[in-house]
Amino acid sequence: MAEKLSYAKTQLTDALLELLKNKKLNEITVSELCDKAQLSRLSFYRNYSSFEDIIRQHLSIITDGFLNSTSANYRTTPRDQFITLLFEHMYNIKDLVSLLIDNDLSYLLKEEFDSAFTRSVGIYDDPYRCYVASGAYFNLFYYWFINGCKETPAEVSQMLKGFLI
Secondary structure, X not given: OOOOOOHHHHHHHHHHHHHOOOXXXXXXXXXXXXXXXXXXXXXXXXXXXXXXXXXXXXXXXXXXXXXXXXOOOOOOOOHHHHHHHHHHHHHHXXXXXXXXXXXXXXXXXXXXXXXXHHHHHOOOOOHHHHHHHHHHHHHHHHHHHHOOOOOOHHHHHHHOOOOOO
């Protein structure tokens, strides 16, 4: 279920995403972030240990919202339908995805794929199979995205029907 964020967390998230439109993450200071969010530095340190934690939490909330708003489940949803739903969701957040990729933060997207498969989808008791599946879906998505999303999510799922785990 989507976590209800405090005012400070919401302000810090919004400010960080805004700053990332013009700066790389390693160029942003805590003071600059807090000035943009109109909060004290204490507000940052009370809630987060790093800028990446802000993004991780934001991605987790988005993922949980997607999983709660759809019937998508890796185990029970037909693979082509699952791919279509997943890629439609990712396309709907394309501005955030682009922002993360442009700032060399795609590893945070990959972490969220891994986390979502292990915490929410519950595909296997075997963690190795879980990471293989999340890696396959992430790489498929990443390739599709950096190549301009030329195919529709349904076309991608049809191309891969019967292929993925």
